[in-house]
Amino acid sequence: MAPPPKHFGRIKAHPPLAAPGQTIGLLGGSFNPPHAAHRLISETALKRLGLDKVWWVVSPGNPLKRRSDQAPLAERMVLCRAVAKNPRIEITDFEVDLPTPYTASTLAFLKSRSPLVRFVWIMGADNLASFDRWRNWREIFTTVPVVVVDRPGWRMKALASKAARAFAAQRVPETEARLLAHMPAPAWTFLTGPLSHVSSTALRNKAKARSQSVAKRVHAPSELPWRKAAPEAAEQPKVEAPPVSDTAAAG
Template sequence: MNGFPAAKAGQMIGLLGGSFDPPHSGHVHITRAALRRFGLDRVWWLVSPGNPLKSDGPARLADRMQAARAIMRHPRVTVTDLEAKLGTRYTSQSLLQLRRRYPGVRFVWLMGADNLAQFHRWQDWRWIMEAVPIGVLARPGDRISARMSKAARVYRAAKLPKQAAHSLGQRDAPAWAFVNLPMSDQSSSAIRARGEW
């Protein structure tokens, strides 16, 4: 499908978006955890052309794609540049396009707890919550701010109990699950600060 990954109606596909500037073992860790904890068939990494909430531009997309493919090796994970192909800049726009392009596929948006803490700053964040289930993976130090965030409070009634997280992809939105994991504290910004990227 012109560089677009294949997917069949009924499949549950997690979408992990981000700059991946650079991709690291923490991204791999949460991806593997999401497959297992949320009962997903596949995960697609959406390596974005740029993050509207960050003032600095990321490294070249081709370099980040190459690095992401080198580190994320799993038969059920696909590294993509879908947002560049779709010409979208915001998550809501990407989701809208993907839902049109893949009718019947059950998408789940994946994010770290740090993103949930500031999710209310995303464009059309309420639409995203109402459009797809959301799987939140806790990283060290982000749990309390995420649980107390505006999005968590507004959508408190849509939060699944811990034991139901595995069924997240089968749920109709709004639905979200929060899982605590022994997490890697690796971060892209720390790697850049050390001059390793």
């Protein structure tokens, strides 16, 4: 479970400033590396939900991923700032000063520090598909509203997931998405729209393949810097048109 609020008084974490009444979207992750699809998801949430800002909450470590595949936090922060390219997207690493890296604890901390700010958790459909693997995932849904943004190839899996089924009665129609930030949790919606095929995993694999190819030619170790993928990470995402209807997949 997330630490009780009384423990948060001793924590020195400093998230970005937010005024009472503001609506803040939270896009958490390792951003290893960040890419244009992260920006697309954020800008979709900003526009469709009418949010004031989106914070990229860059995690010091993802409990579900191998640490050996992860670049240093400082490098990921620099790349996030380069990729975001939007004054309404703020980059923060305050989780490094929290006692645990788990989202439920992060949300409890933010709610205790800024009870009058309206937070919304943002995630891609690929995350919803396996959301039941997250620690205290039900607590996340009952702490803040959640917006799920469509990702290529994940829509049906996400909407049929354990988490989606568990909170099916609390799903808000996409046409009412602008109301989500002002609703009490649990409440969530699924947004369709332009889709980007870019992913952090694909960028890492491409960078690894490229460095292995170079290593073979020069007879050198293949461990070249992972950030060789960075220029591609900031490119405009290739997008495809959204599906015609949201209700067909939901039914």
